[in-house]
Amino acid sequence: MAAITFNNVIKRYGKGKHELQVIHGVNAEISDGEFIVIVGPSGCGKSTLLRMVAGLEEISGGDIAIGNRVVNTLEPAERDIAMVFQNYALYPHMSVFDNMAYGLKIAKVPKDEIRARVAKAAAILELGPFLERKPRQLSGGQRQRVAMGRAIVRQPQVFLFDEPLSNLDAKLRAQTRLEIQKLHRELGITSLFVTHDQVEAMTLAQRMIVMNAGQMEQFGTPEEVYHRPASTFVASFIGSPPMNLLSTAPHVKTGTILGIRPEHLQIVPQPADTGWTVQVEAVEMLGAERLLYTRLDSEQLIVRVNEEQDLAPAIGARLHVVPQPDRLHWFDEATGKRL
Amino acid sequence: MMIERRPVLDFFTHVILLAGVVVIAFPVYLAFIASTQSAEQIASSHPLSLLPGNHVLDTYRLALFGGKTYGGATIAAGWPMMWVSLVVALTITIGKIAISLLSAFAIVYFRFPFKGAVFWMIFITLMLPVEVRIGPTYEVISNLGMLNSYAGLTVPLIASATATFLFRQFFLTVPDELVEAARIDGAGPMRFFFDVLLPLSKTSMAALFVIQFIYGWNQYLWPLMVTTSEDMYPIVLGIKRAIFGEVYIEWNVVMATAILAMLPPALVVILMQKWFVKGLVDTEK
Numbered sequence: 001m002a003a004i005t006f007n008n009v010i011k012r013y014g015k016g017k018h019e020l021q022v023i024h025g026v027n028a029e030i031s032d033g034e035f036i037v038i039v040g041p042s043g044c045g046k047s048t049l050l051r052m053v054a055g056l057e058e059i060s061g062g063d064i065a066i067g068n069r070v071v072n073t074l075e076p077a078e079r080d081i082a083m084v085f086q087n088y089a090l091y092p093h094m095s096v097f098d099n100m101a102y103g104l105k106i107a108k109v110p111k112d113e114i115r116a117r118v119a120k121a122a123a124i125l126e127l128g129p130f131l132e133r134k135p136r137q138l139s140g141g142q143r144q145r146v147a148m149g150r151a152i153v154r155q156p157q158v159f160l161f162d163e164p165l166s167n168l169d170a171k172l173r174a175q176t177r178l179e180i181q182k183l184h185r186e187l188g189i190t191s192l193f194v195t196h197d198q199v200e201a202m203t204l205a206q207r208m209i210v211m212n213a214g215q216m217e218q219f220g221t222p223e224e225v226y227h228r229p230a231s232t233f234v235a236s237f238i239g240s241p242p243m244n245l246l247s248t249a250p251h252v253k254t255g256t257i258l259g260i261r262p263e264h265l266q267i268v269p270q271p272a273d274t275g276w277t278v279q280v281e282a283v284e285m286l287g288a289e290r291l292l293y294t295r296l297d298s299e300q301l302i303v304r305v306n307e308e309q310d311l312a313p314a315i316g317a318r319l320h321v322v323p324q325p326d327r328l329h330w331f332d333e334a335t336g337k338r339l
Numbered sequence: 340m341m342i343e344r345r346p347v348l349d350f351f352t353h354v355i356l357l358a359g360v361v362v363i364a365f366p367v368y369l370a371f372i373a374s375t376q377s378a379e380q381i382a383s384s385h386p387l388s389l390l391p392g393n394h395v396l397d398t399y400r401l402a403l404f405g406g407k408t409y410g411g412a413t414i415a416a417g418w419p420m421m422w423v424s425l426v427v428a429l430t431i432t433i434g435k436i437a438i439s440l441l442s443a444f445a446i447v448y449f450r451f452p453f454k455g456a457v458f459w460m461i462f463i464t465l466m467l468p469v470e471v472r473i474g475p476t477y478e479v480i481s482n483l484g485m486l487n488s489y490a491g492l493t494v495p496l497i498a499s500a501t502a503t504f505l506f507r508q509f510f511l512t513v514p515d516e517l518v519e520a521a522r523i524d525g526a527g528p529m530r531f532f533f534d535v536l537l538p539l540s541k542t543s544m545a546a547l548f549v550i551q552f553i554y555g556w557n558q559y560l561w562p563l564m565v566t567t568s569e570d571m572y573p574i575v576l577g578i579k580r581a582i583f584g585e586v587y588i589e590w591n592v593v594m595a596t597a598i599l600a601m602l603p604p605a606l607v608v609i610l611m612q613k614w615f616v617k618g619l620v621d622t623e624k
Contacts, residue, residue, distance in 0.1 A: 056519050077525030089516035093538040102534070103524035150520075 002067035002080075002157040002190055004030040004053065010061030011048050011214075022048055024214045025062065030192070030207075035184050037193045039201035040211035041237070047162055049211070050194045054083050054160050066157055077106075082151035083160040087167060088143045090135040090150075096122075097131040100149045114153075121152040124183070141172045148180075152187070159191040165200060177203055198238050202226070210234045228329075232336040235259045235329060241291060241302045247333055249276060249296050256339065259329035262291065262304035265321045275322035276301070280313050294319065367601070374398050374595035378408065381590045394591065402595035412587055415569065417577055417596050423492075424556055424573040425603065430493040431555035436544055439502035444532055446503070447510040448518070458507075465500040469561055477564050491565045492573075496558065502547050509543050510536065546618025549611050553604045574600040 011023035023045045030036050038046045051057040053064055055076035063070045071079045090099050097118055104114045122128045125145040135143055144164060151159055161180075165173045181204060184191055195201055201208050202222045210217045210225060210233075218230035229235035235243040243259045251274065252258045271277055278294035278301055290312060292303040303321055313319060330339040369389075373381055376392030401408065405416030445451075446458050469476070476495045485491035513536070521531045559575050566572055572580065578600060581593045608615070 054519075054523065056522070075525075076519075076523045081523065083520070083523050085516045085520065087514065087516055089514065089520040091517065091520075091535055093535075093541075102521075102526075106525040106530065150524075 003032045003065075004028075004158060004190060004192070005065040006030075006049075006062070007065070008062035009049070009052065009059060009064060011045070011052060011057065012060040021060075022214050023052075023060075026216050028209060028216065028219055030190065033188045033190055035181075035191045035193065035204060035206045037195060037201040037205035037208040038211060039195055039198060039205075039208055039237075040217075042196055043213075044211040045214040046194045046196075046209075046211050050160055050162055050192055053079075053158070053192060054081055055079050077103075080157040081160055082154045082156040082158075083162065084144075084147045084151050084164040086163040088135075088147040088164075090143060090146055092135055095132050095134060096127060096138070096146050096149075099135065099146055100153050103150070103154050117153045117155070118149070121149040124152065124186075125149050140168055141176065144168060144176060148183070152183075157190065159189050161191065161193040163195055164193075165195070166197070173200075180204065198240065202238070210237060212237070228338070229259070230338050232257055232259065232331045235331070241304070243329070244301050245331075246296065246299050246301070249299060249301075251276075255333050257331040257333050257336075259331060260323045260327060262302040264324045264327035265301070265303045266324065267303065267305065268320050268322050271320045272322045274325065275320055277318055277320050278303075280315055280317045280319060282315065283312050285312070292319070294321075367598075370594045370597050374402075374591055374598055376591055378587075378589045378591050398591045398595045399599070401589075402592050402599055408589050408592070412589055414589065414592055415577065415580065417574060417599055419570060420572050420574040420577040421599065421603070423571060424575065424600070426489060427492045427558065427562075427573055428552050428555035428603075430489065431496050431558075432548055432551040434493065434497035435499045435502050435551050436547055438497055439499050439506050439547075440537070440540065440544075442503045443506035443510055444536065446507055448528065448531075461500050461503055463500075464498070465504070469496065473560065473564065480565055486565050487568045487571045489571075492558075492562055492571070493555075496555065496561065499551070502551070505543060505547065506540065509540060513539060542614060542618035544618070545611055545614035549607055549615045552607050556600075556604050 006026045006028040009023060009026045010021065013020045013022065026049060038049060040046045048057055052059050053066070053071075055071065055074060055078075059072045063072050065071065066079060066081070076083075091102065094102065100118045100121060101114045104117065109117075118131070119128075122131060125148060127142070127145055127149055130138060130142060130146075135146065138146065144167070147164065165176055168176060177200060180193075193200075193204055195204075205222050207219065207221050208225055209219045210230075212233045218225055218234045220228075220230075225234060225238055229238065229243070232245055236245060239261060241262055243261050244265075246252050246258045246260070247256070249258070268275060276296050278296045280292055280294050281300075282293040284291040284293070285307070287307070289307050290305050292305060292313065294301045294303060301321070303319075331337060332339055369387065372389060372391055373387065375395045375398065376388070377394045377397070380392055380394075381387060400406075401414050402417045404418065405414045407413060442461065446454065446461075451457075480486065480491045480495060485494070517535060518531065521535055526534060556573075557575060558573065559579075562571075562573050562576050563579075566576070574596065578593060578596050581596055582588055
């Protein structure tokens with residue numbers, strides 16, 4: 001187990017005129033045993049960052065340390081890491097046992113110990129009955145577990161996960177999420193988990209890195225990220241539906257943006273000084289709650305209401321809403337940063 | 340578009356298929372029939388009888404082990420030539436597969452200067468078959484003193500753009516993550532080659548084996564150029580020699596030799612059929 005340090009990490013592709021910088025100086029300290037999720041939209045550089053830790057991409061600037069060792073020039077196998085790939089990357093011609101044992105065989109671990117480690121991992125992941133099978137004879141979920149098993153048997157300092165759940169169906173994904181959490185509790189190995197799915201990020205992370213366009217927008221616990229988003233990007237990326245961002249509505253000073261989450265708006269019978277009057281454009285019924293898509297002059301405002309308390313308003317109806325005063329977020333309009 | 344099953348259509352498809360079988364199989368049958376008759380029977384009957392004769396053992400013994408015919412002609416033994424053919428075909432096949440696997444591996448997985456140029460140079464040689472470059476190749480082999488040797492018979496035929504290209508295309512379909520997983524597992528390039536790429540290429544190798552074995556076995560022009568000593572003649576040259584060497588052509592022995600020459604490639608195809616088809620149609624990934 002080990003801490004990971006990113007020190008002004010930069011990634012560039014190409015040279016001269018064709019140079020393209022995709023990671024713009026990431027600084028982060030990850031403590032020993034932490035479960036960190038890196039989340040962001042596609043193309044934000046999250047996978048590149050993970051692959052730089054793995055050693056699959058060169059580091060163009062700055063350095064990455066695992067433990068106290070700068071790993072910039074080390075081969076992946078020397079970094080003491082294990083990685084789970086999005087498509088699992090199992091060796092198709094090897095049995096489940098051989099898939100898990102391959103790295104250990106190369107590392108010349110004694111046969112008895114290989115068998116013991118694989119048996120232990122197989123027990124944890126309930127893969128015992130499948131050890132002799134080939135990957136193509138397994139279901140998607142089982143393959144995913146073999147990929148995790150291959151990572152576990154190496155007993156690495158760091159686990160790297162590259163969107164390992166995106167090929168599973170929704171139900172299996174939720175279940176595997178819980179299993180990964182359990183695994184992390186039991187093994188306590190520092191983990192970096194890349195995903196574009198904010199639900200995965202919120203549920204798995206002890207702390208999360210939100211990335212956008214090669215920049216680290218925020219690094220904090222899911223609570224911090226949700227309740228104190230560092231920028232308008234984070235505010236709109238985390239949370240479903242996203243936070244409402246108003247820049248021209250009444251009560252909003254020019255040059256600032258007001259953020260308010262849909263659940264922090266209340267419908268009141270009379271127009272209020274601190275509130276707004278809006279017009280309902282669409283209603284979505286989500287079971288326990290309802291989403292009202294309303295218009296406030298030129299801006300959209302989503303209001304989340306409890307299904308039991310409020311009757312569904314008619315489309316076109318005018319409503320009076322007030323925000324909870326302690327739930328307001330202010331951002332600078334020019335930089336998008338939190339004020 | 341699906342074609343409906345209709346009796347009339349069925350009938351015509353079968354007629355066409357049967358016609359195809361006849362066109363391909365009849366000459367083989369004729370060769371076999373001729374090889375079972377005596378030279379006199381062949382020479383005296385016009386047209387050739389389509390029923391097997393009773394000289395099978397005699398003819399095949401002559402074709403395989405050589406000797407004097409009733410007509411007094413001397414027949415050279417066929418089996419040493421078959422042995423030469425077998426060694427040559429296997430060397431060419433295995434050599435081609437080995438070299439092509441390695442060059443495709445280099446082209447797909449390594450970064451080196453002028454990689455694109457190297458690939459295109461290999462690819463362009465596809466347009467230069469043995470026959471086109473036979474003059475200069477002969478010059479080289481002759482200057483190296485490799486005439487009348489297995490090396491001379493095989494080495495110039497081993498380099499193969501076709502096989503290199505085939506393996507390159509196959510390697511390109513192997514997912515990058517597999518390479519990355521192997522790197523994380525600590526497998527160096529050669530380890531990855533032997534432990535992952537080779538087993539995955541098994542079916543492609545089998546398909547190539549069949550094609551290249553037949554290619555090597557059927558070589559005629561090149562052996563004709565580089566061999567002058569009879570003990571280095573492959574069987575295909577043996578047939579030619581039986582036809583042109585003597586005053587009086589023993590057609591039965593010629594046909595028996597032809598049938599014998601056909602057997603090993605046929606065996607290879609039959610035994611490897613399952614793998615061959617698999618290698619051509621599916622990519623096990």
